[in-house]
Amino acid sequence: MSGQSGQQIARLRETVARLHGELTRYGLVAWTAGNVSARVPGRDLMVIKPSGVDYDDLCADNMVVCDLDGTVVEGDHSPSSDTAAHAYVYRAMPEVGGVVHTHSTYATAWAARGEAIACHLTAQADEFGGEIPIGPFALIGGDDIGKGIVSTLTGHRSPAVLMRNHGVFTIGRDARSAVKAAVMCEDVARTAHLARALGQPLPIDPADIDALYDRYQNVYGQRAASPTTT
Numbered sequence: 625m626s627g628q629s630g631q632q633i634a635r636l637r638e639t640v641a642r643l644h645g646e647l648t649r650y651g652l653v654a655w656t657a658g659n660v661s662a663r664v665p666g667r668d669l670m671v672i673k674p675s676g677v678d679y680d681d682l683c684a685d686n687m688v689v690c691d692l693d694g695t696v697v698e699g700d701h702s703p704s705s706d707t708a709a710h711a712y713v714y715r716a717m718p719e720v721g722g723v724v725h726t727h728s729t730y731a732t733a734w735a736a737r738g739e740a741i742a743c744h745l746t747a748q749a750d751e752f753g754g755e756i757p758i759g760p761f762a763l764i765g766g767d768d769i770g771k772g773i774v775s776t777l778t779g780h781r782s783p784a785v786l787m788r789n790h791g792v793f794t795i796g797r798d799a800r801s802a803v804k805a806a807v808m809c810e811d812v813a814r815t816a817h818l819a820r821a822l823g824q825p826l827p828i829d830p831a832d833i834d835a836l837y838d839r840y841q842n843v844y845g846q847r848a849a850s851p852t853t854t
Contacts, residue, residue, distance in 0.1 A: 629667065633698070636662050636671045636799075637684040643803050644673060644682050650807045652728040653679070659704040662799035663714050663721045668692045670714055674701035705764055712770025713795060717778070722799030724806045727791040730813035731756075735786035741816050744825035748812045749833040750840035753781030756809060761788045769793070781837065784809040 643660045647653045656679070661672035674686050688699035694711040696703060704710070710723045726732075734741055734756075741756040743749055748756070759776040762768035773793050776785045783805040784794045792809055796802035819825040828836075 629664075633664055633669070633671065633689060634684070636664060637687040637689075640671045640673070640687050640799055641682050641684045643799050644679060646803050646807070647724075647726060648679050650810065652726040652806055652810055654727065658726045659706055659710075659724070660799055660803060661704075661707075661710045661723045664689075665721070669697060670710060672707055672710060673704050674699070675704050677701065706769065708766055709764075709769035709773065709793070712767045713773055713793075716770070716774045717795065719797070720795045722796045722802035724794045724796075724799070724802040725791065726806050726810070728806065728810040728813070730817050731784075731786060731810050732791045733817065734758075734813055735788055735791055738788045740786070741813055742825070743828055743833055744819060745812060745815060746828070746836055747808070748816075749828060749836035750844070751805070751808045752784065752812070753837040753841075754830075754833055756782050756784050756786060756812065759785040759787040759793075761790070764790075 640660050640662050647658050652658060656676050659673040661670050663670050668691055669689055670692065671687050671689055674688050677686060686701050688701055688703040689697045690703055690707055690711065691697055692711050692715050694707045706725050713720055713723050738758055740758045743754045757776050757780060759772040762772045769787060772787060773785055777795060783796055784792060787793055792806060794802045794805035794809060796805055
């Protein structure tokens with residue numbers, strides 16, 4: 625690929641490679657498990673991690689470019705074994721620009737139980753807008769995981785789904801947002817586990833969950849400065 629498109633893909637390769645470092649930084653993966661992908665804006669393409677490559681060896685050059693059917697378009701490595709799932713999400717959810725998969729310990733323990741994480745924390749209300757849902761069991765390698773992700777998250781405020789007996793998948797407007805959701809999902813799952821061990825967590829009123837979510841999504845953080853008028 626050449627020209628502007630080639631430069632855009634080169635930047636995404638660098639971004640996706642770098643973001644895998646966040647998965648190890650926050651302890652969300654073991655060995656070579658887990659993956660990050662990013663949609664190429666304006667193209668039916670995505671950039672994804674190669675299969676079975678050590679995290680220490682990941683770099684822009686060994687990221688793999690695939691079309692949205694999961695076919696390799698550019699790269700010298702085989703793509704992640706979860707490529708079909710990522711590709712299905714991108715095809716079905718055009719608003720999604722990034723997908724992440726982890727087997728992070730606490731969140732995956734909830735997935736093994738087949739139990740959604742009810743919203744008992746303001747931080748969870750902020751980020752997920754309610755419970756973190758459970759998705760169906762599906763075998764790796766085909767579209768079934770992607771179908772389960774899409775069917776569970778469509779119309780749901782949560783950017784994370786706990787796929788039963790498997791692990792966490794998160795989505796975002798870009799790859800960084802999806803990584804953030806994976807980090808926050810594990811943080812919530814750990815605290816929820818500890819709260820459950822101590823007793824019955826206290827509920828948050830649904831109206832308060834709505835208010836917290838709206839504030840965090842629309843008010844919290846830095847906003848672009850409004851143009852001044854003279």
